[in-house]
Amino acid sequence: MDSYVIVCPHCSGLNRAPADRLTARQIPDCGRCHAPLFTGKPVDLPDAAAFDRMISRTEIPVVVDFWAAWCAPCRQMAPHFAAAGAELEPLVRFAKLDTEAAPDVSARFGIRGIPCMIMFRGGREVARQAGALDKRAIVAFVTGAS
Secondary structure (H helix, E strand, C coil), X not given: CCEEEEECCCCCCEEEEEHHHHHCCCCCECCCCCCECCCCCCEECCCHHHHXXXXXXXXXXXXXXXECCCCHXXXXXXXXXXXXXXXXXXXXXXXXXXXXXXXXXXXXXXXXXXXXXXXEECCEEEEEEECCCCHHXXXXXHHHHC
């Protein structure tokens, strides 16, 4: 593929990013809001609409961490998830969805325990991993499922 559509984490605009720039880790800016399309941090998905747009329209793999603020293992895994995302961007989008803020999305995907990571490609689930992991294990999960 010569280019990929990437949803902007700031304005939700759709952007076409050349594949060679992503492979070279050159971070393109959004054509609408001019902010970087990748920031080295997971994207916060505050609701079902943001979640649906991100996973259905982004043409690179999207790894979503389903979590909650009251969950100690979720808080323990958060810095590892962010570090893995910083390492694997811009070839993979990392995002977080608070299950308390978007229970409808959690129910749709049958989330029974958190933390739970799901990798999406083309809007479809391609891999799932439950439980807290360290950075090395998250990277292995993502690269193994890619």
